[in-house]
Each structure stands twice: as C-alpha cells, then as structure tokens.
Amino acid sequence: MQYAICKSDNEVWEASRFAQLETSALESKRRNLACTECGEFAWFRKESRHGHPAHFCAHHDPDCELKINYASTDDLANEGTGLEDEVSSGKTIIVRLDQETGGDVEVTTKQHPPREGREEGGKRFVLRGRERQSNQQFTLRRILHRLVKSYEFRESDTQVVFYKNNDEIMLSGPVKDIVTSFDEITREKHHDKTNFYWGPIASVGKTADGKIWLNSTEDYNSASVVVFDDIANIFLQLFNIDDLDDLLGAWVLVAGNCWFSGGxxxxxxxxxxTPNYIFVRKYRDPNLQ
Ligand SMILES: [Zn+2]
Structure with missing residues (x-):
C-alpha cells in the first residue's frame, strides 16, 4: 500500500517520501507504523533490488477496507487449512528442537506438517510407545502459525514440551505461560527469564560485531531479538534469506533469555x-497487503 500512519508523529506518510527520510528518523518511525484505516501493525520496505518500489504492508483487521482493495489472491490456501490447524484438545504438544530444519521465510510452496514415518527435510519423525496415544508432535512452524492465527491457542492451557534432544527438556508448561507475545512481556515477569517469545518484525539490522537484530514496534514493547554472530549465517541459510529486508513483516518465534536493556x-x-531455537515466517493471508 502507498500510505501508512506513523504513531510517533501522527502523520500519514506516502511511501516514496518516507523512503527519503534520513536513516535514524526512518529507523525510529518504521517501528511505529500502522494501517491508516484499521490501525494494525504495518511495516515499510525500501525499493527492492528486483525493482519493486518503496511501499508499506500491513496485517489488516479482517474488516479493513484497505485489505479488500489490495487482497492478494495467491497462496491463500497455503496456510491455515487442514491438518495445519488441528490441535486435539487435551493432548500434550511435543516439539523436538533438534529436528528443526528451518524453511523458506517466504510462503512459496505448499508444505505439509510432518507425519509419523514420513520424510521431511531428510529427517524421519518417529513417535514411540506411550507418546503415540497421548501426544501430538508439532514443529516450531506449526506452533508459530497457530499463535498468529488463534487467540484461543495463545491463551490456552494446552501443555507443550520443548525437547532439546531425545530426552532433555528445554521448557515445558501451558502455552499461555511459556510462550509469550512481545506485547505481553513485562519486566516483573520476564526480565532474565528464558521462555519462548514471539512477535512481528518491523526493522532488521546487522551490527558491526555481526549480530542480527530483529526489531518489533512500540506496540510490541519495542522488543528485539538478537541472533548471535556465530550463528547469524546459519540462521540466514536455514530460512533462505539473502537480503535482510526479506525478514520485514515476518513473524518470529524464539526461545531465549529476555533481558531488559539499561539494567x-x-x-x-x-x-x-541456537539456530534451531528460532523460527521466522511470513504469512500471506487475506488480511495481508
Ligand atoms: Zn488495514
């Protein structure tokens, strides 16, 4: 879309004019963007190497007028249907982090969740014995998708167990307690706490020391994810990212220690x-444009 409102200066910006802002102003304003109609999270992309002009995108409210005008028609069926959305109530969700294999950050091809005995990414998913009856295995991809799409899931008591490896648990508990949206992070509850955290990416940068910064918006507590320099390249490879700006507008789910800056x-x-503790994904849905 061509216009977005910046909540910090309360101004409606046109994309090409926004692109001309000097770097520090652009960086701070781009973390405060919203759709002019529905007020939902919006982000800015510079003119791309592929020739797309500078523009804004937003995850619109389902009733937003701008969404209707710009609704994308492709890939709508790729996410949010069928098995992807099924969560059997009462069953514990198992995530095996050592089996995470990343995937394209862009939604391009149809993917299926792993099924028992079926190959995905060269790895075999095997559920054994008692687990077969009582548990359901998810990947981070399915968890993130479910978080983005379902308020009920975010607030649920569904038990989830994240395994580091075959028998070592990294984190376990109800979804609502151990998976926290950026906008629900508080100093009291989360300072120096290891949890899963998730939210949208509005700006991306790489510091001189090689760390990658994924920054959300002020509405999301201005939370940032830092990917350490020693795994930065692996992270980019896992999600087939050759231009950091391709991460703009994606959602991130990450396990890590939350630390409030400035002491x-x-x-x-x-x-x-840890590269398999992070997952990034863009969702093309009817509300995105
Ligand atoms: Zn909108």
Whole structure:
C-alpha cells in the first residue's frame, strides 16, 4: 500500500517520501507504523533490488477496507487449512528442537506438517510407545502459525514440551505461560527469564560485531531479538534469506533469555544463540497487503 500512519508523529506518510527520510528518523518511525484505516501493525520496505518500489504492508483487521482493495489472491490456501490447524484438545504438544530444519521465510510452496514415518527435510519423525496415544508432535512452524492465527491457542492451557534432544527438556508448561507475545512481556515477569517469545518484525539490522537484530514496534514493547554472530549465517541459510529486508513483516518465534536493556529500565531484548531455537515466517493471508 502507498500510505501508512506513523504513531510517533501522527502523520500519514506516502511511501516514496518516507523512503527519503534520513536513516535514524526512518529507523525510529518504521517501528511505529500502522494501517491508516484499521490501525494494525504495518511495516515499510525500501525499493527492492528486483525493482519493486518503496511501499508499506500491513496485517489488516479482517474488516479493513484497505485489505479488500489490495487482497492478494495467491497462496491463500497455503496456510491455515487442514491438518495445519488441528490441535486435539487435551493432548500434550511435543516439539523436538533438534529436528528443526528451518524453511523458506517466504510462503512459496505448499508444505505439509510432518507425519509419523514420513520424510521431511531428510529427517524421519518417529513417535514411540506411550507418546503415540497421548501426544501430538508439532514443529516450531506449526506452533508459530497457530499463535498468529488463534487467540484461543495463545491463551490456552494446552501443555507443550520443548525437547532439546531425545530426552532433555528445554521448557515445558501451558502455552499461555511459556510462550509469550512481545506485547505481553513485562519486566516483573520476564526480565532474565528464558521462555519462548514471539512477535512481528518491523526493522532488521546487522551490527558491526555481526549480530542480527530483529526489531518489533512500540506496540510490541519495542522488543528485539538478537541472533548471535556465530550463528547469524546459519540462521540466514536455514530460512533462505539473502537480503535482510526479506525478514520485514515476518513473524518470529524464539526461545531465549529476555533481558531488559539499561539494567532493567530499557526495552526487552531476547538473546538467541541456537539456530534451531528460532523460527521466522511470513504469512500471506487475506488480511495481508
Ligand atoms: Zn488495514
């Protein structure tokens, strides 16, 4: 879309004019963008190498007028249907982090959740014995998708167990307690706490020391995820990212330690040092444009 409102200056910006802002102003304003109609999270993309002009995108409210005008027609069926959405109530969700294999950040091809005995990414998913009856295995991809799409899931008591490897548990508990949206991070509850955290990416940067910063918006507590330099390249490869800007508008789910900057007075920063503890994904749905 061509226009977005910046909540920090309360101004409606046209994309090509926004693109001309000097770097620091652009960086701070791009973390405060919203749809002019529905007020939902919006982000800015510079003119791309592929020749797309500078533009804004937003995850619109389902009733938003701008969404109707710009609704994309492709790939609508790729996410949010069939098995992908099924969560059997009462069953514990198992996630095996050592089997995470990343995937395209862009939604391009139809993918299926792993099924028992079926190959995905060269790895075999095997459920054994008692688990077969009582548990359901998810990937981070399915967890993130479910979080983005379903308020009920975010707030649910569904038990989830994240395994580091075959028998070592990284984190376990009800979804509502151990998976926290950026906008629900508080200093009291989350400072120096290892959890799963998730939210949208409005700006991306790489610091001189090689760390990748994924920044959300002020509406999301200005939370940032830092991907450590020693795994930065692996992270980019896992999600087939050759231009950091391809991460704009994606959602991130990450396990890491949350630390408020400035000795506790600043914004929350989630530190990620393990490539299979992070998952990023864009969703093309009827509400995106
Ligand atoms: Zn909108």
């Amino acid at each position: 506790g007075s600043g914004k929350p920063i989630i530190w990620c040092g």
